[in-house]
Amino acid sequence: MSNTATGYDVVAAEVHRKALENVTKEMAVSLVRTCGSAIVTEAKDFSTCLLDTKPEHISFMTHVIFHLASSLIGTRAIADLTRDQVIRPGDGWIVNDPHTAGAMHQGDVSIIMPTFYRNEHVGWSFADMHVTDIGGVGVSAFAPGARDVYQEGLRFPPVRIIRDGEMDSQWESFIAANVRASDEVLNDIRSMIAANNTASRKLVDVLDEFGLERHRQFSEVNKDLSERVLRQRIERIPDGVYHALDWNEFDGHDGPDQLLELSLKLHVRGSNLHFEYAGVPQIDAYINSTQGAMWGQTMSGLLTVLGYGDLPLNGGVWRPLSFDLGPQGTIVNSVPPAPVSNAHSEVGLRVSKMVKDALSQALALSGDEELRSRVAGQGQDGYPANATFGPNQHGGHSVMFYTDNAVGEGGGAQTVADGQDAYGCTCLTGCSMADVETHEASDPVLFLWRRIVPNSGGPGTTRGGQGLEQAYTILGEHGASGPAFNACAEVPPRGFGGGHPASTGSFSIYRDTNVSEMLDAQRLPGRGSIMGDNPRIASKITHTTIRPHDVWLATSGGGGGLGDPLLRDPALVAADVSADYVSIAHARAAYGVVLDPDAPDGVDGAATEAARADIRRDRIGVEPTLPQALPSNGVGVALVRDDAGTWGCGYCGTGLGRTGWREQAVLRERGVSERYAELDMNVRLRLEEPAVQLREYFCPTCAGALTVDVVTAGTPTVAEPSMVSSEG
């Protein structure tokens, strides 16, 4: 039913979109069923998609947002490579090189194959998963000990290892000779080939139904439609440049303990977003990022905020976006020999957090209520983990890489609700964690607890999501060895709009414990009863051994808060205290809430009012002259800007000048670790320069929290958005 209003058949175009979506879903079904590895069934660390010959996405099915970038860049690399070559049905390429072909890190392996219709090359299909291992000095591709990319294991720029839909046997034996657990790895690759073969078959059915011409027409139509929705949303964001700043932590290779600065300038121009990144020079450790992780983690931050509702993912969502990674040789744009095996989970995770921060600043100034409601705290995005290897109770060996603490990170607070507990990394939608009973049945471990970490969520009007903490001891006579790492210990994720940063994560290993003594006495070792040596250890460890009856303790941090915590409903704070999510001291210090167990809502109303008044006085050193009201522009909108370009307090309306509103506000600067100890929270204290500081800015009139910056000592005042006048 073609119609004059649109010039094409809108129903058929929508049916075509759903048909392509089915193809990518069926690819995923093939992948999951033929693979069956816990990495795809539990952690859901895989994606499938279809692209056209341009190449642009025409359908995308993901659990991992950043594969939008690996699929696009990887397929472009193959398209360039084969421009003058004959490609045949059943050809297929393997790609995992972050430096040349858009991979997130070497563990994320893509298989990309051309799709054909009646002997005509019509596009590409793509499958990607985190494979079990890729060789090198790390395990499962995580190599904190590597000094250069050559130590990190196999690196494939696009290599045609597949002919006639099957892996070349010489390549099979080559790969098998270079990886741990080669049976699993080859099976992983075969299952990605199976997914691509499914795409080849099923796409023919779609083309039979619609014909090639309409297939192409509708693919373009649907890209245009998605593009239009995203542009319409961006258009409602005020033009300007929004700044975000962060530091990647690296204390590996035996020091020095570095904080590596990186920054984002988000340029909003009409319906376009331009992401301008900068960073310090690349280093000799696995944290460096490349184009794939930069683009991909930008997408993670962007789409969890703006990718709501009716917005199918395809090439259209790329069109409003552009990127500038700056000169080569930095941590945001590294080149060989820079090691990159944790690019996506070190610098990459900081990138998705910076995108959230800059976007929230921009959305808060939108005249559109829906967009303002999308402001949020940052998620934790950085987790403690180890990857160890040792003999198990079944007479074999176990690789123990538990993603529980990655899944167990708290999510950023939202306007509509507190942040989700155990939200996981922003990039990993739909990830799940294995049960304790599953771990204990397969590996030589005894879990002592797995619990919510009290006071881990960033304080705010809505609270950040809470983190997971777990502890296990090794049973048996051996122990297990491997690397251990944590990306977010010292520079916590930020809150927004006066919301506070969250507690960070950590790991530690208790040595020479009383575990065996207690078990002999038939007592259960618990949080209060474990004794042992617990020396401070680095956040990145190349190799350690967890011996029998040592205790591995890993704590995930929470998500950042949203809005001033003094505006949180006291009854919600009391409920959190009653549930032991929040301590009485934290309720008093962070929220100004005093409890009364006999009151119906658990709150001593008068004492709470007095406590909050005390905190406000303390914030600005004098009695506030106006009351702090709920922000008129919605939760978390602590700053407003009028048509004349004057900044103002979102709570009481006090003007804060046309530029440099931070100068007009009252600043309190403290070391974050010291300040958080007062709040009964936890951020790891740095022992080397520079210190990490918390800069709290308050309205001089009502004492409402305007923003809470996290910076290193000596960092110049954080830049405020530079707005472009609407006439420009």
Next chain:
Amino acid sequence: MEQHHGGSGGFIGVDVGGTHTDVAVLYGGKVERGKALTTYDDFSRGVLEAVTVAAGRFGLSLGELLARTDLFVNGTTVVTNTITELRGCSVGLLVTSGFRDVLRFAGGPRLSVLDDHLQVNVPDLLSRSAIAEVEERVTWDGTVLVPLDEDEVAARLRHLVEEEQVDSLAICLMHSYANETHERRVLQIAREMYPDLFISTSHEVFPVAGETRRFTTTVLNSFVHRDAQVYLDSLGSQLTASGLAGGLMFFQGLGGGISLDRARTNPLALLGSGPAAGAIGANELAKRMGESRVLLGDMGGTSFDTGIIVNNEVKVAKNLDIDLFQTGVNIVDVISVGAGGGSIAAIGERGVPTVGPRSASSTPGPAALGRGGTEPTVTDAMVVLGFIDPARYLDGRVPLYPEKSAAALENVYREPFGWSASEAACAVHDLAVVNMATAVREVSVNRGYDPRDFLFLAYGGTLPMFAGQIARRLGIGRVVMPANSSVFCARGLLAADFVVRRDQAARWDLSQPELVESVNLIIKRLLMESATALSEEGFGEDRVHQRVSADLRFRGQSFELTIDLPDRPLTESDAEDIAKQFHVTYEETYGSGTAWKDVPVTMVSVSVTATGSFPRPAEEPPVAGNGAAGLDGARLGSRLVCLPETRETVEIPIYLASRLDPGMSVEGPTIIDAGDTTIYVPVDCELTLDQHGNFVMEVS
């Protein structure tokens, strides 16, 4: 369940649905139906009203029919509602020290969607202060590492009951599937202290490894118990008072019934019974028709349910997720999507027409009802196209206003697309068909089956309007629309057997055949327990069938496949056969060449399903409708209908179902009016009434 001193051959099936309570009665070889509105304040009132209607069709009073009834089978949504509305009772939970937050973590609550506003915590079924930790520890192989601290148990129980004021308990200890001693002891202490408290223990409710599902299932069982009990007792006592002579059975989502007493202690088994009843009925019909591979569909007001039957076996899916809760409940494998008659047609943010999942439900309902609904629905589209006769909607009981449907559609679609009401209606029709066809693909293609090899069995009052078009999209050649389509789920209940299922974690690496005895112990125990259960319910051995199955996987995999085991003790030599059979099943399911090479196979759990069957009287074929008058005699007239497949408005013949004789055929395009059901025969399709009163459509 005392089915022995029954009446005289009557069987009653009652399906309590969201809007209607449907009844099917088999008596004296005939099936009659009854319908009443579901009564939410006391479900049993609607049940008795609907049965009274059906009784009337036999010329009997309610009491007279019940006195002649051998078996009364009831499917209810009461348990589902309690969970989706989160209005269960106050549960206290005892867990192993260190594991208080299993329900909150929920195995990772993040949904596979981008939008951060949808990433919320799993709702709390109980407050965290009502979760008490007790010191004890059992390991994965059942070894007691730390004994139970019984004094602490008593203190915690006192706290929960006296301070937290819980009115039921759940006892969930780590690895209790491998060794239930501690849970049993806690249960014993709790019973001594509080004999009247309802208590669920995880080793009884779902003794399978994996604390997230085991704990969630156990807590939910206590959470729903009070609502379930009120319902069960109310219906039970009213039926007894009204003179029910035979047995009373409640239908489980698993696809069979249980007695009232068993439903009281394990109320969670009643989850999802509605769709399961349809599937059981579909399979019965398929067997009668000699069909073994069936895709089934049921379209209601808000949703479309679909499932698959292979080799006349209704697949049972493990681990039902209900809303955000992950349970271990076994349930007939039926999926549901938001595509029903009340699904709202709108325009998405991309400017593309959409249908569902939002629904107008029964209030205000479709615009055509004139009850204030202004948003167009699928039903409105079908009214505008002319498929639904406004004068004869639901046997003429409910007036329709086609002009309101047209206005609602034009209001949404005229400006952006320039569509007339009928053009808009065609678009809505097509999208509804695609949404349903996609769901059918999901239960077939995504499970490894080609829909073209299947029959499409379409029931419910609305689906027969769409069934031909759905079949065509999927390449399915044949569609069957059963007699009494609108009460098909209630009819399914007439076919229900008594079913008891027991699952138990096992651990047998098949590369070590000598360890077979540990599995044998479990199988023996499950067989004995289920046999005892059926014998207690009065089933003689001749009417009991036991089936043993096991879940297996390749070591290192995290999902299982189920295969049948012989119902005798296993021997070492069985290990190799079972492993072989697993490989075969694996490749049948996932495709040849997909089985892992040189990786051992592990058995992770064993299940016994025990079925007690009821002898049922034969059903007589329906009386011929119109005798010698032939096809012309069945013709009701003709109507202008806009055909979505051609976009042309043409006059097509209308036939009255009740006047068609078995064996008669009509060619599309045509409409068959069956009272509360409208069947559309699309262009180039042919419809035949078979000997059992079912409509069989050949789709080109």
